[in-house]
Every structure is written in C-alpha cells, then in structure tokens.
Amino acid sequence: MEQATIKKFEDAPEKETEQPKDTAETKLQDTEQVPEDGVVIRIEHLKKSFGDNQVLKDINLELHKGENIVVLGRSGQGKSVTIQCIAGLLEPDEGKLEVLGKEISSLNEDELKEIRTKIGFLFQSGALYDSMTVRENLEFPLTRVLQIKDKAELTKRVEDALDSVGLKDAIDKYPSDLSGGMRKRVGLARTLILRPQIMLYDEPTTGLDPITAREISELIVTLQEKYETSAIIITHDMPCARITADRIVVMNDGEYIATGTYDELAKSPDELINNFFK
Ligand SMILES: Nc1ncnc2c1ncn2[C@@H]1O[C@H](COP(=O)(O)OP(=O)(O)OP(=O)(O)O)[C@@H](O)[C@H]1O
Numbered sequence: 001m002e003q004a005t006i007k008k009f010e011d012a013p014e015k016e017t018e019q020p021k022d023t024a025e026t027k028l029q030d031t032e033q034v035p036e037d038g039v040v041i042r043i044e045h046l047k048k049s050f051g052d053n054q055v056l057k058d059i060n061l062e063l064h065k066g067e068n069i070v071v072l073g074r075s076g077q078g079k080s081v082t083i084q085c086i087a088g089l090l091e092p093d094e095g096k097l098e099v100l101g102k103e104i105s106s107l108n109e110d111e112l113k114e115i116r117t118k119i120g121f122l123f124q125s126g127a128l129y130d131s132m133t134v135r136e137n138l139e140f141p142l143t144r145v146l147q148i149k150d151k152a153e154l155t156k157r158v159e160d161a162l163d164s165v166g167l168k169d170a171i172d173k174y175p176s177d178l179s180g181g182m183r184k185r186v187g188l189a190r191t192l193i194l195r196p197q198i199m200l201y202d203e204p205t206t207g208l209d210p211i212t213a214r215e216i217s218e219l220i221v222t223l224q225e226k227y228e229t230s231a232i233i234i235t236h237d238m239p240c241a242r243i244t245a246d247r248i249v250v251m252n253d254g255e256y257i258a259t260g261t262y263d264e265l266a267k268s269p270d271e272l273i274n275n276f277f278k
Helices: 079-086 109-116 134-144 151-164 180-192 210-227 238-244 262-266 271-277
Strands: 039-050 053-064 068-073 094-099 119-122 198-202 230-234 247-252 255-260
Touching (some): 039 230, 053 255, 119 180, 134 180, 210 230, 210 238, 230 238, 247 262, 247 271, 255 271, 262 271
Parallel strands (some): 068 230, 119 198
Antiparallel strands (some): 039 053, 039 094
8 A cells, every 4th residue: 555645545534524405406315315424335345256256355445425436447457346346236255335324235125226226327338228219218217216107207307317417408319319428418317317326437438539528527526516426436537537536546456555636646656556647
C-alpha cells in the first residue's frame, strides 16, 4: 500500500452524511435506507474464485452516501466481478458484503430482490431493447419492477427521466435512430427511473468519442446530485475518472492497493499507480 499521500482504505475520510432535502422536487427517492453511519456499501475481506482462478483475493471498501468511487485497474483484475458481487449477480466465496446496512449473504430471495431495486447497474452496452421505442424501454422497468400500471404515472416518470438526461424529444424514437451517446443517455435514464440509491457503472464511456465521453461523465455527476445516489464507477477513461471521482481506488492482483483523490494518486511515486495517469 502506497504510504506518502495515499491513504489506506481504513483511513478513508468519513464523508459527512447529507440529509436529503425534504421538498417534493428534490426528494426523488421513494424510500431512503441509508444506515446511520452513512456507509451504503461495506466490503470486508471479499474473496471470489472461478475454479483455480482466484480473482478477488482480499477486497476491502467502504462507499459513503453521496460518494463517487472510481475503480482503476488493468484488464482482467476483477473489477467487474466485484460489482457483480455487489449487485447480487455473483456469490462471493468469503468475506462480508453489506449493502444499505444489510449483509447480502443473510438475505432471502425476496429481501435480495428488494435490495436489488435500490441498486442501478449500467453495463458497458447500455442494453436497450432495439425493438422497443425509448418510451417502451423506460416503461419496462417501471411496469416490471415497480408494477406501475397507471398510464399517466408511467408517462410522467418517463418524461422526467428523459428530461434529466436532456432527451425528452427522443421519447418515440427507436434506439437505432440514436447516436451512441444518446443511447448511453437513455440507458442512464432507464437505470435511474427506478430511483436507485446506489449506481454501479461498468465502463460508462467505452466506445464514445472523447467529447461525448466527457458529456456522459459530466452527466453522471449531475445526475448523482439530482438523484442523490452513491456510485462505484469502473473505467479506463482517465478524463472520466477525473470528472466523476471523489475518490479513486486502484486494483491489482485481486486487491485494492491504493486509494486517494485523482490528484493525490497522479503524484504517486509508485509506477504501478502512476502509469494510469500518464
Ligand atoms: N462468470 C465467470 N466465470 C468464470 N470466470 C470469470 C467469470 N467472470 C469473470 N471471470 C474471470 O475473472 C477475471 C476478472 O474478470 P473481470 O471481468 O472482473 O475483469 P475486469 O478487471 O473487469 O477487466 P476489464 O477491465 O477487461 O473489464 C477474468 O479472468 C475473467 O475471465
């Protein structure tokens, strides 16, 4: 672990827990479940292997309410595996994994489903259904997950979400009519429409030109403030890391080896860390 400017995970500064502003306009989350200590994800000694391939050796992390953490690491280090464990898509072999104060391994099927509705997962592809219009793509999670049937309520939520990403006019278009950046925006709107408390982004700017990538990175920050989410963002895109990260963690060989702000890590004398910033 890097000693000079870079902090150990246990020493990461406690971020003050922000109280949600209690107005109809700003209180966007349906049900807040923030633990008293403000830690929305707590990972201790997490391990995960696939056969002989030990991918996660000892992962430790605390994500605080309102915080954006960027995870850097070379390909194949287990960054995606970590967030798939958090989202309940993969089961860890060992260790503690608490999401919104609940130990994931102790939850039954219904409780797991409930906690998953608090987590928004944006995959690399954005994964829109090509045969559905933008409106239908956004209504889908509302009807399926939240069981909303009222047409006016559906339209209101869809329009609000599209407005948040600056794409209200695209409501009746098909994904094939949209640019890569617009599809990413719709993917973001579709994830946020369920009002998650935690966002997990897996390479949100991959495949975009630098200007569009920057716009998406800025949008991630804007939406985090509007929807009061906390996020873990996996990226290889350093401008994205600089724009979105309150804190960066560097992953190597199945462990997080350093944490700090972008500027702190950029000054690191450790070549392994410093290489990301060149
Ligand atoms: N479901 C799975 N079954 C078997 N092996 C897997 C599975 N998921 C991931 N792995 C293996 O785990 C390792 C880490 O993969 P992961 O996708 O987490 O890497 P990553 O750090 O996100 O890489 P990248 O930056 O390229 O996306 C790889 O060796 C991968 O082959």
